[in-house]
Amino acid sequence: MKELKKCENCRVEFKAKLSKNPLFTQRFCCVNCNVANSRRKAYRERGIKSNWAKEHPRKYNDLIMKNYYKNKDKWMSRAITYKLLMEKRVFIKKKCKLCSSPDELQIHHDKYTPTIKGIKKDVVEKKIYFLCKKCHGNKRVGKIKEQTINLNNLNN
Numbered sequence: 828m829k830e831l832k833k834c835e836n837c838r839v840e841f842k843a844k845l846s847k848n849p850l851f852t853q854r855f856c857c858v859n860c861n862v863a864n865s866r867r868k869a870y871r872e873r874g875i876k877s878n879w880a881k882e883h884p885r886k887y888n889d890l891i892m893k894n895y896y897k898n899k900d901k902w903m904s905r906a907i908t909y910k911l912l913m914e915k916r917v918f919i920k921k922k923c924k925l926c927s928s929p930d931e932l933q934i935h936h937d938k939y940t941p942t943i944k945g946i947k948k949d950v951v952e953k954k955i956y957f958l959c960k961k962c963h964g965n966k967r968v969g970k971i972k973e974q975t976i977n978l979n980n981l982n983n
Contacts, residue, residue, distance in 0.1 A: 836860035837961035838930050863964065903941035908934060908955060911943065917950045923959040931960040 832843040834856035841856040855861040880887040895902050911917045912934075922929045937954040940946050949955045958966060 834860050836864045837959070837964075839928070839961060859965070860961070900941045901936075901939045904936060904939040904946065905934075907941070907943055908936070908946050911946060917947055919950060919955065919957055921957060923962055924953075924956045925962045925966075926959060928959040928962075932957040933960060933963045934958075935963055935966065 829842040830845050831840055832853070833840055835854045837856065837860055839856050843853040846852050855864060908917075912919070919934075921932065923932065924935075935956055935958045936949075938949055940949050946955065
């Protein structure tokens with residue numbers, strides 16, 4: 828038996844294999860989502876992020892500041908892009924560029940430009956766009972570079 832369910836990781840609908848025991852019902856659409864969820868669960872159980880940051884605020888702040896100084900252009904580009912979107916000075920289609928999903932969107936920068944003029948230009952050239960959570964995660968680990976290349980070839 829199969830039933831239409833939403834993946835607990837990426838919220839994509841899929842046909843889940845059902846079992847008499849609810850513990851064995853399929854919860855994820857693919858192996859990648861299952862692995863991502865188990866890693867996140869292990870991370871939460873260890874309490875690394877939340878507890879460590881609270882117990883060591885000075886060290887946590889030093890790490891954040893070190894990352895900021897190492898990647899100033901990225902930080903500025905993200906902040907300015909967010910500000911421009913909130914002020915509605917730039918428009919980006921509110922759906923995933925790769926799968927057209929309107930759920931759990933995240934902004935992806937192909938290029939980090941730290942100026943307002945540069946960001947507006949990047950939006951027009953489609954170097955800043957939305958990706959859903961699943962596609963963004965895959966893009967970061969380089970699993971769908973070929974799909975992106977194919978999409979670019981279709982547009983030209």
